[in-house]
Amino acid sequence: GAVVSQHPSWVICKSGTSVKIECRSLDFQATTMFWYRQFPKQSLMLMATSNEGSKATYEQGVEKDKFLINHASLTLSTLTVTSAHPEDSSFYICSAAGGPTLDTQYFGPGTRLTVL
């Protein structure tokens, strides 16, 4: 149990385009979903927290107009990187809480974004 999926697993896009990443909790309802970013040789950094039906809460330094988060249901959250630039190239990982152990976060496999 407690499986989280992400789609796509990798994406390459041109500078200036927008990219949408989906995060799904497959076998549980996630009360809260989180988005993290990981640059090469660095640790994961929390970008934002979202609850179903509510606006996301962004960490300091994360542009909410650039990284749009929609949490439309208890099993789906999406992250849209708008007007992507090469510096947005990173490994984006989502997690979901509300599974077998309510406080435990279960992570998706990640999405590798490369902006040319």
Add this chain to the structure above:
Amino acid sequence: DAKTTQPPSMDCAEGRAANLPCNHSTISGNEYVYWYRQIHSQGPQYIIHGLKNNETNEMASLIITEDRKSSTLILPHATLRDTAVYYCIVRSSGGGADGLTFGKGTHLIIQP
């Protein structure tokens, strides 16, 4: 959430027990110790968590000292697939709504 300190890297022979230490001397009474690991280019994987009692599951055992200021994650029979970065994270109970703060973790390398 309390800060944690882990060694940057460790080696372990395949088939032996891997013991990964974590120091969390400022942990408070309602804070749990969580362990995750991240295999290269994958999302983190939940391993185990505990409050004050030792815990065991199919993946690992967690030993927490009586004063709760440190803990050890034990992988009883390490395999090559256990090579990963292991993160020890302290967070309060009821913190399901809070994101996790990842440190640098311990890069565990299992040697054949």
